[in-house]
Amino acid sequence: STSIHRDQLRPGEIHAELPPATDAGLRFIGRIETPFQVRADCPRQGDPDGGPDCRLILDPVYAPALDGLDQFEFIEVLYWLHEARRDLLTQSPKADGQTRGTFSVRSPLRPNPIGTSIVRLIGREGKTLTVRGLDCLTGTPLLDIKPYRCSYAVQARAKPGVST
Ligand code: SAM
Numbered sequence: 001s002t003s004i005h006r007d008q009l010r011p012g013e014i015h016a017e018l019p020p021a022t023d024a025g026l027r028f029i030g031r032i033e034t035p036f037q038v039r040a041d042c043p044r045q046g047d048p049d050g051g052p053d054c055r056l057i058l059d060p061v062y063a064p065a066l067d068g069l070d071q072f073e074f075i076e077v078l079y080w081l082h083e084a085r086r087d088l089l090t091q092s093p094k095a096d097g098q099t100r101g102t103f104s105v106r107s108p109l110r111p112n113p114i115g116t117s118i119v120r121l122i123g124r125e126g127k128t129l130t131v132r133g134l135d136c137l138t139g140t141p142l143l144d145i146k147p148y149r150c151s152y153a154v155q156a157r158a159k160p161g162v163s164t
Contacts, residue, residue, distance in 0.1 A: 012099030030058035048133030074148040081113035
């Protein structure tokens with residue numbers, strides 16, 4: 001509840017009484033299986049080279065929607081970080097305690113806890129994809145899959161002279 005959350009703020013952190021949710025009608029298209037059982041097991045970001053094999057297990061109804069994906073070396077995965085609190089406007093990560101605005105970090109704690117990763121596509125068997133490079137808990141709901149094309153993607157850069 002909110003009162004519990006208020007008691008669980010680090011120095012500098014601000015939380016909000018969130019406005020009512022918009023019903024966007026999201027459909028989970030499947031779930032993700034990883035070796036990560038608890039948050040402490042998860043890497044901060046996945047590693048498409050050295051990371052462990054993970055599986056995207058789609059609801060069978062979506063299997064035909066995977067056709068044509070096999071040709072891509074990398075795919076973009078969107079998922080719902082279902083265990084994240086959603087009310088923090090500023091956050092002071094344990095690592096350095098430095099307070100930052102929620103939209104300036106890739107923390108799982110955000111109003112809409114959507115995670116994204118560019119992962120290496122290892123293979124497909126029916127409705128299941130094997131990928132490398134995820135950072136989420138096993139059982140995390142899957143939102144979407146898109147091919148990753150470098151020619152369409154713009155590299156995020158800090159402004160000159162700003163270190164991130
Ligand atoms: N790669 C994604 C991104 O950049 O949008 C997520 C990055 S976030 C820093 C990854 C962390 O979220 C993990 O290290 C773990 O602590 C946490 N996490 C993973 N799965 C989660 C879940 N299902 N619910 C809440 N937190 C989760």
